[in-house]
Amino acid sequence: MSPPPSRRRLLRHAVAWPLGATLAAVGLHACAPPAPVRLALLAGLTGAISDLGVGVRDGALLAIEQARAAGRALELLEFDDAQRPEAVPEVVLRIASAQVAAVIGPATSSIAQAWIPLAQQHGLLSVSPTVTSHDFSGIDDLFFRVCASTHLYATQSATFAVQRRGWRRLALIRDDANAVYTRSWADFFLAQARALGAAVIEPVVYRGPLQPRLAHTVLQQALAQQPESLVLVASASDTAMMAQLARRSPQAPALQAAEWASTDQLIVRGGRAVEGMVVSQYFDRESRTPAYLDFLQHFEQRFRRAPGFAEVAAYDAAQVLLQALQQQTAGEALNATLLRVRRFNGLQDPIVFDAYGDHLRPLVMTEIRYGRFSTVAA
Numbered sequence: 001m002s003p004p005p006s007r008r009r010l011l012r013h014a015v016a017w018p019l020g021a022t023l024a025a026v027g028l029h030a031c032a033p034p035a036p037v038r039l040a041l042l043a044g045l046t047g048a049i050s051d052l053g054v055g056v057r058d059g060a061l062l063a064i065e066q067a068r069a070a071g072r073a074l075e076l077l078e079f080d081d082a083q084r085p086e087a088v089p090e091v092v093l094r095i096a097s098a099q100v101a102a103v104i105g106p107a108t109s110s111i112a113q114a115w116i117p118l119a120q121q122h123g124l125l126s127v128s129p130t131v132t133s134h135d136f137s138g139i140d141d142l143f144f145r146v147c148a149s150t151h152l153y154a155t156q157s158a159t160f161a162v163q164r165r166g167w168r169r170l171a172l173i174r175d176d177a178n179a180v181y182t183r184s185w186a187d188f189f190l191a192q193a194r195a196l197g198a199a200v201i202e203p204v205v206y207r208g209p210l211q212p213r214l215a216h217t218v219l220q221q222a223l224a225q226q227p228e229s230l231v232l233v234a235s236a237s238d239t240a241m242m243a244q245l246a247r248r249s250p251q252a253p254a255l256q257a258a259e260w261a262s263t264d265q266l267i268v269r270g271g272r273a274v275e276g277m278v279v280s281q282y283f284d285r286e287s288r289t290p291a292y293l294d295f296l297q298h299f300e301q302r303f304r305r306a307p308g309f310a311e312v313a314a315y316d317a318a319q320v321l322l323q324a325l326q327q328q329t330a331g332e333a334l335n336a337t338l339l340r341v342r343r344f345n346g347l348q349d350p351i352v353f354d355a356y357g358d359h360l361r362p363l364v365m366t367e368i369r370y371g372r373f374s375t376v377a378a
Helices: 005-031 050-069 085-097 109-121 150-164 176-195 212-223 236-247 264-274 290-303 309-327 334-341
Strands: 037-043 074-080 102-104 126-128 143-145 169-175 204-206 229-233 254-257 278-281 364-369 372-376
Touching: 037 050, 037 085, 037 309, 050 074, 050 236, 050 290, 050 309, 074 085, 085 109, 102 309, 109 126, 109 143, 109 176, 126 309, 150 176, 150 278, 150 364, 169 176, 169 212, 176 229, 204 212, 212 236, 229 236, 236 254, 236 264, 264 364, 278 372, 290 309, 309 334
Parallel strands: 037 074, 037 102, 102 126, 126 143, 169 204, 169 229, 229 254, 254 278
Antiparallel strands: 278 364, 364 372
């Protein structure tokens, strides 16, 4: 027996309503924007040597902003390690809980030493723009980097000092607050300089950041060696302070600095005292590649200042991840994508990973002339 007409109408409405609601929900879901891919940035954004971390952040941020403007759904989460290795375990947990696809960073070797094993445990892929200690080379892990290691940079820096500049008696000062980097760099520099016939006494070691009294003591120990050249393996601020004191000395040795010091803060804080200083770094400020010139224009418009090595390397690190995400296949881990693709576009040179995620980024020698880094023939 069929229900009366009024009952049939009610049944039709009762069936039609959930079906309509379901279709509406499907439509809304189809129109909803995709969830953004989260990337983390790990660097020392506060503290005495935050110039490096801020540079890394700004370079990565520009890459993410440009990708978002092109329509990609991305989110960059900032994590400040304050250049304190003891803070890394807590930061690792925060990053892991944020469910990020990858991490841009860390920025220094001392943080990387604490970060890498913990990140490995949590399955966190990281691409560092500026960690160069050779201690992390040739290891099969989730750590990649777009720069080369201290083996290449320090060896070439020593060759430049001895063969190009003719310095035969060298003294070296290093800051062991970032010892994983400075010891590695100093060891390779000393070995190469001595192999080329130069006389180099054992390094003078301190733990930064420097205060004026400690800086004076450290410098006097180095100058007691009567060097032709003083090699400084320290942050930009510490290098600038030691340069100012060295210029007041009657000896007035030539000055050379490692890549760590090559931020604009070296010139800002050092002033005339850093004129003539030789500084190694891993990008060419005078490059005319179209990609770099375009980056330079947009960076200066966005941040009202010129980029340095940290900004350029961080932009490259972010771009590597952005390119890898586009080429990642279904079910493929992102680190596997990096190793499968291997070659990525960089601002000045291609980024090419070996089987361990290491890259041989070229070294560029510069000299500070008239308040700017000028490229010199290596």
